[in-house]
Amino acid sequence: MAPRTELEEQLVRIWQSVLNHQQIGIQDNFFEVGGHSLRATTLMAKIHQELNHKLALRDIFQYPTIEQLVQVMGEDQTQQTYVSIPVAEEREYYPVSSAQKRMYVLSHLEGGEVSYNMPGALIIEGSLDKKRLEQAFRQLIARHEALRTRFEMVDGEVIQRIESGAPFSVEYVQASEEETPQYAQDFVRAFDLAQAPLLRVQLIENGPGRHVMLYDMHHIISDGVTEGIIVQEFSQLYEGQELPPLRIQYKDYAVWQHADMQSERLREQESYWLKTMSGEIPALDMPTDFTRPAVQRLEGTRFEFAIR
Template sequence: WKEVLGIDSVGIQDNFFELGGHSLKAMYLVAKIQKEMQVTVTLKDIFTHPTIEQLVNRVQKLDKSKHSSIPQAKIKELYPVSSAQKRLYVLDQLEEASISYNMPSVLTVKGEFDRVVFEKAINALISRHESLRTSFEMVEEKPAQRIHSKVEFEVRYDKKEKHELETLASSFIQPFDLSQAPLLRVNLIEITQDEHLLFLDMHHIISDGMSMNILIQDFIQLYEGNKLADLRIQYKDVVEWQQGQQATEERQKQEQYWLAQFEGDIPVLELPTDYARPAMQSFEGETIEFYWNKNLTQKINKLAQETNTTLYMVLLAAYMTLLSKYTGQEDIIVGSPVAGRKHADVESIMGMFANTLPMRNRPEGSKSFFTFLEEVKETTLQGMENESYPLEELIDKLNLTRDTSRNPLFSVLFNVLNMEREEIILEDLSFQPYSIENR
């Protein structure tokens, strides 16, 4: 618990969620318990037994189940891609010169910065993670990935004034050629002698949100001269293992669950818009930021505690209620990203693990919000238990009518990001997220 929650002490009667736990951390806890204790614990078990004392009683009643490590794939020239990678590759070929699936991130770096150590750390990262040495190509009309033993990589250096930074993002965020590794760019911009901006950009086909965290944490460790534990497996190994799981009973169970969720007519969200929907969807948009006061945040957290739910569940229920008020519809599907890292073996690996769950709920006017919240809790837990089934395969199975003006299955997304480490402070340096405009 201390490792998952990132705290120093835990009592056996402390509540996991009151200590800062949430759905994602509960998933990590489940994976670690399954690996260490060889029992199949579910996400629902964590919610119904949220203290160590209660969870021990639950685990003692469970039968032992063998936890299988993910094996290493045989060494080959080319490897298969995951379902998510296949979709991203096809979209990239259709939308030439697109930056829709770039993943830019910017950090402010303050203090004494050593360029030699910096480049050494970046090159060590590329050597450590095969995803940073991966390119993609078509073979017999199927996309495949190639792992390169070495890649040429250069850090770009610039010197800019602060007033020039606003236009910098657009010049840095450029399309990637998926046939050329690495699908990574690094630009270090000197503002003053002791202040720099570190621009990082990767293509989504080799990365996701958790991968970006891994990249930054590994970079910090390497920059400080620390040795990282070797990675036993890499992303390609996981993909090959996943493909071997397709005929398993668990996989069939997950497929049946999602197909049952979308039996019959599938609703299309009809939000009132200012303009006519274009025939071909674009990915251009705007970011709007707003802030809640401390009092409202405390009330929401209190509601979550009183209903044995999480911040995510409360906000998702509120979001769906709002969508229902705007549209008059009482059957709504919202896409919601999940980490896709249920297996404990993958927690330190970079790659495109993320999946999107189509969460379907019915915010009917006859229900109280508390009744609806309980339903959202149930569908959230069930959805996360079945999160390993790829969205791309579900869409194929449903045989949806193609509509180029919309995303298939859902038109809106909802996500809660727990930004716990806003600033990283080292002996001579500090790293802090820097906000950029990305349309």
């Protein structure tokens, strides 16, 4: 169904931008036309930015159509002006975000060395200019501060330092297609979070006109959205395109989040949870198939099946 009001038209345009899909009706379910949790977060942010209406993430899940969202937004007349994240002043080092702090700690636990690696592979068929490929990655590292960031402890706190440059080179290997899976398995290894870049690339040449490009990043500098951006921008830079400058970098978000944690609103939330979780915390006693091991293990496995 086509939009009937100005608000519905605005939401349709936002959905089209987030989903990269032009055929959007007000009764379409967000999660049935290409939406998922990360895109729901982006949708929530764009609605706040363009309409000055702050929704909760659960609203997107509970009211997944534009028709339903309009009703929710109409019932809640409160508006919150969108404020852009400011660019942080230049410092010797910067605080990390709460997510980065958690990953830093978990990455140093026994067995967690590669738990936050984000490997991927691209099959490249046809002619390939190795010098242009490596130059494209060097341009990416220069463009994104996160790819030049290293982490360490200062006065008991995890901090991030952004290097002006980071040594980088692509690993080149010649191997048959049968040997490639073993190279891919060996490629994933632990990162030293104190050394930038937390990105490595290996190019496997299977033969004339066929290459497999392996890449790996640590989750402390990237996520699923980042991975897509890196692959897209790598392709654009390899083709010789010029990319527009970035207004902010991830460290600006970390500084903004750190400052927000000192606000009265966050202090009230902290006080609430400290009071709620005070006293003895009961042990989690859920029925499980196996006895909980004395030492946590992070190995996983995969089960493949088909549903017909």
